[in-house]
Amino acid sequence: MMMEASFDTEESFDDPSCLAPQPPGSVSPAKRQITEVKETKITINCVTFPLPGEGPEQQLLKPNEWSYCDYFWADRKDPQGAAHVTGFEVLLQKQLKGKQLQKEMAEFIHERIKIEEEYAKNLSKLSLSPLAAQEEGTLGEAWTQLKKSLHDEAEVHLKFSNKLHTEVEKPLLTFRGDNFKKDLKKYDHHIADLRKQLASRFAGVEKARKALADRQKDLEVKTQQLEVKLSNKTEEDIKKARRKSTQAGDDLMRCLDLYNQTQSKWFEEMVTTSMELEKLEVERVEWVQQHLRQYTTLRHETDMFNQSTVEPVDQLLQSMDPAKDRELWVKENKTGEVRPVDLDI
Amino acid sequence: MMMEASFDTEESFDDPSCLAPQPPGSVSPAKRQITEVKETKITINCVTFPLPGEGPEQQLLKPNEWSYCDYFWADRKDPQGAAHVTGFEVLLQKQLKGKQLQKEMAEFIHERIKIEEEYAKNLSKLSLSPLAAQEEGTLGEAWTQLKKSLHDEAEVHLKFSNKLHTEVEKPLLTFRGDNFKKDLKKYDHHIADLRKQLASRFAGVEKARKALADRQKDLEVKTQQLEVKLSNKTEEDIKKARRKSTQAGDDLMRCLDLYNQTQSKWFEEMVTTSMELEKLEVERVEWVQQHLRQYTTLRHETDMFNQSTVEPVDQLLQSMDPAKDRELWVKENKTGEVRPVDLDI
Numbered sequence: 001m002m003m004e005a006s007f008d009t010e011e012s013f014d015d016p017s018c019l020a021p022q023p024p025g026s027v028s029p030a031k032r033q034i035t036e037v038k039e040t041k042i043t044i045n046c047v048t049f050p051l052p053g054e055g056p057e058q059q060l061l062k063p064n065e066w067s068y069c070d071y072f073w074a075d076r077k078d079p080q081g082a083a084h085v086t087g088f089e090v091l092l093q094k095q096l097k098g099k100q101l102q103k104e105m106a107e108f109i110h111e112r113i114k115i116e117e118e119y120a121k122n123l124s125k126l127s128l129s130p131l132a133a134q135e136e137g138t139l140g141e142a143w144t145q146l147k148k149s150l151h152d153e154a155e156v157h158l159k160f161s162n163k164l165h166t167e168v169e170k171p172l173l174t175f176r177g178d179n180f181k182k183d184l185k186k187y188d189h190h191i192a193d194l195r196k197q198l199a200s201r202f203a204g205v206e207k208a209r210k211a212l213a214d215r216q217k218d219l220e221v222k223t224q225q226l227e228v229k230l231s232n233k234t235e236e237d238i239k240k241a242r243r244k245s246t247q248a249g250d251d252l253m254r255c256l257d258l259y260n261q262t263q264s265k266w267f268e269e270m271v272t273t274s275m276e277l278e279k280l281e282v283e284r285v286e287w288v289q290q291h292l293r294q295y296t297t298l299r300h301e302t303d304m305f306n307q308s309t310v311e312p313v314d315q316l317l318q319s320m321d322p323a324k325d326r327e328l329w330v331k332e333n334k335t336g337e338v339r340p341v342d343l344d345i
Numbered sequence: 346m347m348m349e350a351s352f353d354t355e356e357s358f359d360d361p362s363c364l365a366p367q368p369p370g371s372v373s374p375a376k377r378q379i380t381e382v383k384e385t386k387i388t389i390n391c392v393t394f395p396l397p398g399e400g401p402e403q404q405l406l407k408p409n410e411w412s413y414c415d416y417f418w419a420d421r422k423d424p425q426g427a428a429h430v431t432g433f434e435v436l437l438q439k440q441l442k443g444k445q446l447q448k449e450m451a452e453f454i455h456e457r458i459k460i461e462e463e464y465a466k467n468l469s470k471l472s473l474s475p476l477a478a479q480e481e482g483t484l485g486e487a488w489t490q491l492k493k494s495l496h497d498e499a500e501v502h503l504k505f506s507n508k509l510h511t512e513v514e515k516p517l518l519t520f521r522g523d524n525f526k527k528d529l530k531k532y533d534h535h536i537a538d539l540r541k542q543l544a545s546r547f548a549g550v551e552k553a554r555k556a557l558a559d560r561q562k563d564l565e566v567k568t569q570q571l572e573v574k575l576s577n578k579t580e581e582d583i584k585k586a587r588r589k590s591t592q593a594g595d596d597l598m599r600c601l602d603l604y605n606q607t608q609s610k611w612f613e614e615m616v617t618t619s620m621e622l623e624k625l626e627v628e629r630v631e632w633v634q635q636h637l638r639q640y641t642t643l644r645h646e647t648d649m650f651n652q653s654t655v656e657p658v659d660q661l662l663q664s665m666d667p668a669k670d671r672e673l674w675v676k677e678n679k680t681g682e683v684r685p686v687d688l689d690i
Binding site: 041043047048049050055058060061065066068070071072074075087094097101102105107108115118119122123129131134135139143146150205252256259260263278281282285286288289292293299303304306310313314317322323325326327330333334335336337338341342344 | 386388392393394395400403405406410411412413415416417418419420421431432435439442446447449450452453456457460463464467468471474476477479480484487488491492495547550597598601604605608609611612623626627630631633634637638640641644645648649651652655658659662665667668670671672674675676678679680681682683684685686687688689690
């Protein structure tokens with residue numbers, strides 16, 4: 001990927017929702033722990049940015065997408081204010097937090113499962129209760145069905161809890177297993193290594209810049225000595241000093257080149273990896289969405305199946321008949337239908 | 346009410362469903378613990394019935410209604426075979442059993458209430474759990490609503506349990522309070538007193554019948570003595586004996602009349618009271634039916650209200666958007682959108 005030098009001040013600083021703790025340009029020069037290089041650029045934590053209003057305007061790599069690859073170039077001081085957190089680490093923490101939240105959701109669902117199992121156990125137990133088991137006739141049938149309906153309800157809730165386990169809890173828990181954290185660690189080390197390399201390259205540049213300045217100073221001194229004729233062999237010395245100065249200039253150019261190559265490599269890896277993390281986050285949100293939808297589907301099913309457990313009770317209550325019950329009971333319990341008559345001699 | 350002497354053999358003995366343990370006419374004469382009075386009637390436990398095939402045919406008082414007043418005239422040996430249980434006591438036991446079953450149903454509903462309360466408590470507690478509370482954006486909103494829906498579910502189940510208490514358990518428990526058993530005792534004593542009175546009247550009849558037999562024997566002896574002239578003053582004696590015999594006959598008639606009056610009184614009270622008990626049983630069955638219907642209505646309501654607790658979750662899951670969530674998160678967490686540029690001299 002090509003590095004661009006454009007810089008869009010409007011978009012980054014006119015937006016009131018721009019809450020990034022320390023956008024590079026907003027730091028007052030007095031507080032900068034930085035090395036200034038000319039007036040158009042600023043190097044912060046060994047990364048070089050254009051100064052506001054300097055250089056060609058930068059367009060977002062993915063305009064209107066709020067892509068990770070566009071918003072995490074600077075580092076940020078951690079809450080303690082001492083160490084700094086790279087933009088990439090902010091992205092990694094988002095991933096770790098997502099993984100954690102997903103685990104917590106699975107835990108929540110697990111608690112729900114336990115509640116359903118307990119409820120089902122209690123309903124099932126009550127449905128076996130002998131209470132009013134001696135009720136007879138159509139009333140007895142309705143009552144028996146009502147008790148049985150508790151067993152059916154228990155089954156519905158047990159089915160709900162089983163499906164919650166296999167279709168919601170497990171997928172939430174197992175989505176991105178242990179490999180995920182290893183993968184994140186790999187990304188982390190890779191980008192951190194590039195930043196270390198960049199720091200070492202930047203130190204090289206600084207050293208070469210210092211050496212060049214020394215050589216230039218030396219050449220300057222020697223040129224002045226020639227002018228006031230304070231020394232012999234000055235012509236030779238100046239030639240030598242000029243050669244060394246040119247060599248130091250070449251050296252600086254090579255160091256700058258190495259630095260810029262490394263920064264470019266880091267830039268490319270940042271773009272590639274942050275887009276990968278962005279994709280992972282979209283997948284996570286969609287995965288969670290899919291399984292929370294499964295949760296509500298199961299809840300709806302549970303309510304529907306629950307409705308149907310009551311219907312047979314309703315039917316038997318509908319066909320209850322006190323006269324029929326009396327007939328059944330009288331047939332079973334009657335003592336005699338011959339009525340008494342007058343006694344006579 | 347008039348006493349009838351009709352006797353319907355077809356209806357009582359040809360009916361295969363006639364399971365009354367000892368219909369009066371089916372007992373073999375050898376086993377009867379009874380006093381036989383002529384050949385057309387039989388007195389069992391001091392109540393007088395026509396013998397099968399004797400007397401005018403009896404029609405049921407309330408044909409096709411299986412009314413209590415038609416089927417509990419005889420007594421029945423209790424399971425131990427010793428004491429006998431009156432038909433009326435069989436009816437009273439049915440009432441007491443009904444009261445007990447109603448109490449057991451209330452107890453069953455009470456257990457259901459406790460299960461609902463426990464379930465609601467657990468759901469409510471879980472809805473307050475901080476699990477995954479840090480989830481952000483549209484996913485965070487959906488998750489928060491999902492957790493809140495557990496609180497709503499808990500409320501639905503709590504409402505169910507409250508309504509079960511006031512609209513099902515309490516009515517079942519309080520229908521026919523302590524007065525009911527007192528009323529039954531009053532009926533019991535009233536009918537039992539009449540049976541005791543009947544027994545005493547029957548003993549009177551037996552005694553008068555014996556006295557008449559003695560007088561008739563005495564008259565017979567004296568008449569024979571007159572024929573063989575074994576004694577003097579026989580004419581006077583015979584007159585006296587005949588007068589006493591006539592007096593004994595009048596006495597028996599008076600005792601029979603008293604017995605029949607008492608039996609008639611008992612009959613009327615049996616009809617009136619058994620019809621009252623029959624009405625009470627119809628009321629009980631209808632009361633229970635009404636409140637079990639209330640139970641199923643509340644169950645249906647609960648399922649319906651439960652459905653509606655999930656709907657806001659469904660809506661928020663529907664409007665979930667990973668891109669929107671990324672935008673929100675990036676705005677809050679971005680570190681800087683100015684991209685690095687090449688460092689130069």
